[in-house]
Amino acid sequence: xxxxxxxxxxxxxxxxxxxxxxxxxxxxxxxxxxxxxxxxxxxxxxxxxxxxxxxxxxxxxxxxxxxxxxxxxxxxxxxxxxxxxxxxxxxxxxxxxxxxxxxxxxxxxxxxxxxxxxxxxxxxxxxxxxx
Amino acid sequence: xxxxxxxxxxxxxxxxxxxxxxxxxxxxxxxxxxxxxxxxxxxxxxxxxxxxxxxxxxxxxxxxxxxxxxxxxxxxxxxxxxxxxxxxxxxxxxxxxxxxxxxxxxxxxxxxxxxxxxxxxxxxxxxxxxxxxxxxxxxxxxxxxxxxxxxxxxxxxxxxxxxxxxxxxxxxxxxxxxxxxxxxxxxxxxxxxxxxxxxxxxxxxxxxxxxxxxxxxxxxxxxxxxxxxx
Numbered sequence: 001x002x003x004x005x006x007x008x009x010x011x012x013x014x015x016x017x018x019x020x021x022x023x024x025x026x027x028x029x030x031x032x033x034x035x036x037x038x039x040x041x042x043x044x045x046x047x048x049x050x051x052x053x054x055x056x057x058x059x060x061x062x063x064x065x066x067x068x069x070x071x072x073x074x075x076x077x078x079x080x081x082x083x084x085x086x087x088x089x090x091x092x093x094x095x096x097x098x099x100x101x102x103x104x105x106x107x108x109x110x111x112x113x114x115x116x117x118x119x120x121x122x123x124x125x126x127x128x129x130x131x
Numbered sequence: 132x133x134x135x136x137x138x139x140x141x142x143x144x145x146x147x148x149x150x151x152x153x154x155x156x157x158x159x160x161x162x163x164x165x166x167x168x169x170x171x172x173x174x175x176x177x178x179x180x181x182x183x184x185x186x187x188x189x190x191x192x193x194x195x196x197x198x199x200x201x202x203x204x205x206x207x208x209x210x211x212x213x214x215x216x217x218x219x220x221x222x223x224x225x226x227x228x229x230x231x232x233x234x235x236x237x238x239x240x241x242x243x244x245x246x247x248x249x250x251x252x253x254x255x256x257x258x259x260x261x262x263x264x265x266x267x268x269x270x271x272x273x274x275x276x277x278x279x280x281x282x283x284x285x286x287x288x289x290x291x292x293x294x295x296x297x298x299x300x301x302x303x304x305x306x307x308x309x310x311x312x313x314x315x316x317x318x319x320x321x322x323x324x325x326x327x328x329x330x331x332x333x334x335x336x337x338x339x340x341x342x343x344x345x346x347x348x349x350x351x352x353x354x355x356x357x358x359x360x361x
Contacts, residue, residue: 002241002272009158017154027149031158038274038301085300085333094300097335105337108304114275116156122149 003040006114007047010062011055017119018056028061028120034111035069035082035095069111073099078106162276165244169279172251173262180262181358182242182278184302185286186295187268190312190345192220194286195263197351198358199227206260211250213242213267220265230254241272244279261358270299277305282361284354288313289322296330303331308339308357315344 014026033039041064048062071082076099083100084093099106157163173180183191195210202208209230212221221233232250234242247264264280266273277283283306287295290313296303303309309331317324328340339357343350 002275005241005243006158006275009161013154013156013158036301036304038271088297088300094334096300096333097304098333099336103336105335114158116154116158118151119154120149120151 003043004047006039007044007051010048010116011051011057013116014057014060014119015055021121023124024121025124026057026060026119026121028063030063030065030117030120032065032067032113032115032117034067034113036108036111037114039114041066065117067111067113069095070109071097071099071106072109073102073104073106075099075104076102078102079109082106082108082111159275162244165248166277166279169244169248169251170281172248172256173279173281176256176259178256178259178262179282179358179361180264180278180280181361182264182266182273182280182283183286184266184270184273184283184306185268185310186270186288186291189268189286189288189291190310190343191265191268191286192223193345194310194312194343194351194354195265196224196227197345197348198263198355199224199229201351201355202261203227203229207258209254209259209262211242211247211262211264213246213265215239215267230259236267240267240269241276242266242278243276247278270295270302274302274305282307282358284308284310284358286310286312287327289317289320289324289327292320293322293326296327296334300334303334303338306335306338307361308341308354310350310354311340311342312345312350314342314349315347 045062052058069082072079078099078101082095083098085096086093088094097106185191199208210224211232211234213234214220215236218233221231225231232253234246234250285302285306311324311327314324324342331338331340341350341353
């Protein structure tokens with residue numbers, strides 16, 4: 001359940017934003033999760049929703065943008081999508097660090113992200129001026 | 132006059148309007164920063180830290196005990212034991228008469244750089260050359276949390292069945308060494324060690340794989356050799 005640690009870090013950052021921007025109400029946060037990470041989207045969403053229930057950011061929506069992996073090979077200079085390991089048990093193919101061209105070890109250049117991309121907000125209704 | 136009649140308009144957003152702002156911020160950054168600090172502290176003292184990850188019962192503590200036995204007379208060795216609740220592992224290592232820091236995560240599923248950093252303040256670092264960090268028995272969560280170690284070792288054992296690598300591929304992507312333990316039981320378990328090695332290399336061709344039987348003493352020498360060369 002490391003998703004809980006990650007969701008807590010996310011909420012902390014958003015509360016910090018809300019604290020500094022009283023005139024803005026966060027309605028949505030978009031985060032990028034890379035293919036090479038082992039972060040489970042559904043668990044992360046669930047943790048997020050559970051944490052924010054009684055906070056100023058309650059009701060905000062978490063949108064997760066998956067980021068596909070990319071690798072670069074120091075041996076043959078290949079750069080591009082990783083080699084996928086097909087048929088690994090029953091799950092989806094797994095992105096590997098094996099160069100799709102020469103089979104040697106490649107390094108990940110994209111797909112290790114776990115980051116807030118953007119925050120969507122609307123102007124906060126200031127007390128007394130609302131309907 | 133080109134500016135005559137220039138109009139200044141203030142546009143106020145209606146409450147229904149929504150706006151986006153870019154807020155590039157890594158959620159793993161806090162831990163990564165602390166990991167870099169830990170690493171800098173270790174480097175200053177000439178200490179190599181190695182992080183051992185693997186499932187409960189894969190043999191992490193036994194392997195570390197063997198490594199400590201082989202190294203403690205040569206230079207200063209310390210061990211950090213991550214364990215959710217018990218001190219069993221730390222007690223076992225303490226019998227080797229080397230400094231041991233037990234890190235109880237209570238309900239935490241992984242060690243993080245903050246806890247390791249606190250641990251580094253608890254022992255004198257002056258005479259140490261190696262620190263072995265035993266992560267929490269878990270094949271998922273620790274992958275995302277570097278600790279500041281120079282290398283990460285994944286310990287799997289044949290008693291966990293033939294699918295350990297395929298079930299937890301991400302754990303291996305960030306590791307430099309894989310130890311396949313309890314190979315003396317491979318036949319009884321009907322698990323092919325060669326297949327496990329092939330699975331690891333399918334994910335990451337340059338990872339060093341060392342089959343061991345810590346109980347019989349097969350393999351720990353090669354682990355020592357490998358870690359000293361890191």
